[in-house]
Amino acid sequence: MKVLVVGGGGREHALVWKIAQSPLVTTVFCAPGNPGTAGLATNLPIAVDEIDKLLGFAKKEGIDLTVVGPELPLSLGIVDLFQEYGLTVFGPSRAAARIEASKAFSKDLMKKYGIPTAAYDVFTEIDPALAFIRATGAPIVVKADGLAAGKGVVVARTEEEAEEAVREMLSGNAFGSAGSRVVIEEFLEGEEASFLAITDGKQVIPLASAQDHKAIFDNDQGPNTGGMGAYSPAPVVTPDVHAVAMAEVVQRAVDGMAAEGCPYRGILYAGLMVKDGRVKTLEFNARFGDPECQPLLMRMQSDIVPLLLAVAEGDLSGKEIQWHDQAAVCVVMAAEGYPGDYPKGDVITGIEAANAGEGTTVFHAGTAERDGAIVTNGGRVLGVTALGDTVAEAIQRAYRAVDLISWRGEQHRGDIGQKALNR
Known part of the structure; x- marks a missing residue:
């Protein structure tokens, strides 16, 4: 069967890597993909939000299954569109994807159906939001309602920090239309x-x-x-x-x-x-x-x-998932300046050597190919992932591979998985 994976990040490289191992699959396409998926699939120059072009390709190529990776095409209704044309597609409908696309919708759903969550309120105007912050006190959490690539959440340690976040979202256009409504909720410890x-x-x-x-x-x-x-x-x-x-x-x-x-x-x-x-x-x-x-x-x-x-197809009956006993650890290597502004085009060395490590796979996220070299092309650049018999062994293998990879200004955390060891 032919499979189309929509997306071009580390998640999509991992999906392509796993799907390509299936004996059911003959051909994998990835749109737009990245240099990591290029070794396993045919990359397509179609952006994730060009859902009409994706539909056209799937129809023309006779794609048997489309797997949607990122949230943006889901929120645009790619699943509804593909289903309208009788195509098999994995992912929630546009209406169902609101569980992520709107934090206000999600919080209201939790409240209505008794899902344990933090106390909250929703605001579209600055003054009521500021009054709520002053009445609640800090620490407090301010969230842009819409999609903000995982960055629309401010955990404010002071009331002043929370007030600044509200102003930036509601009037400063910090997250565009995603921040035209904010959810403010109690800070949860744990x-x-x-x-x-x-x-x-x-x-x-x-x-x-x-x-x-x-x-x-x-x-x-x-x-x-x-x-x-x-x-x-x-x-x-x-x-x-x-x-x-x-x-x-x-x-x-x-x-x-x-x-x-x-x-x-x-x-x-x-x-x-x-x-x-x-x-x-x-x-x-x-x-x-x-x-x-x-x-x-x-x-x-x-x-x-x-x-x-x-x-x-709407029926998981009889299905189950088997897991390896081993642990796995992924360390993200990011560009200098991320999550703020960051440069692109820096040449990356050491990926092949890192991939040769025992139980190790380097998943590409924000990379591109230029003149035969792999260069940085995003904030989160690589996800260096390793298996080990224990979390400690997986951590050791992942960081051994990280040490083999370099580019100008690269940054990563040195404590991934430490909380597991602390337990």
Whole structure:
């Protein structure tokens, strides 16, 4: 069968890497792809938001399954469009993707269906928002309502910092239309975990546990990013936490979306805050997390394609997922200046040597090819991912590979997976 993967980041390289291993698959295309996917698939010069062009290609080429990686095409309705033309596509509908595309929609859904989350309110005007901040006090969290590439969240340590974030979003156009409405919510203490599940709109199968590292610097310091690394399994997700996350978070969300008339099919990602065994929901994402996708797919023993097809066709009955016992760690190597402005075009060396490491795969994210060399072309450039018999061994292998790769101004965190070791 022919498969089209939509996207060009580290998550999509991991998806192409896993899908290409399936005996069911003869050909993989990736739009737009990157130099990493080019070795496994045919890259297409079509951007993720050019959904009409993607449709045209899928029809012309006779694509059997389209797998949508990023949130933007989902929010634009690519799944609805493909289904309208009878094409098999993996991902939630436009209405269902609002669970990520609108934080206000998501919080209202949690409130209505009893999903544990932080107290919050929604604002479109500055003065009421500032009054809410002053009444609540700091620390407090300010979120742009719409899609902001994982960066539209400000964890404000002071009221002044929160007020500045509100002004920047509502009048300073910091996130464009994504920030024309803000969600302000109570600050939750604890340890974050990423809980992903695959669902056909009724049945839910959990993926292995994982933990992301969102802040740019070690010890969770500095501004939030799209994710600076991840590992799986995550010890913070104990059997009790897992049971609560399944019953009170993911299943309630899936049942709630069905009750709202927009059944959710695809990967549902719940960002959790865990403290003393209690679980609260930070957010939902409508797709595989990036970088969580990379270690999860390296640990997945099962063929992913039958799962993707079953969801696209609306019936997961009888399906299950087998996992390798090994742990996996992904360290993101980023450009100088990220998550702010960053340069592009710096030549990267050492990728081949790093890829040769035992149990190691270097997933391309923000890269391009120029004059035969691989160069930087984004904020998060590479996701160096390694398997190990323990988290400690996976960390050691991943960082050994990171040390082999270099370019001008490269930055990465040195503590990915440390929380697992601390436990």
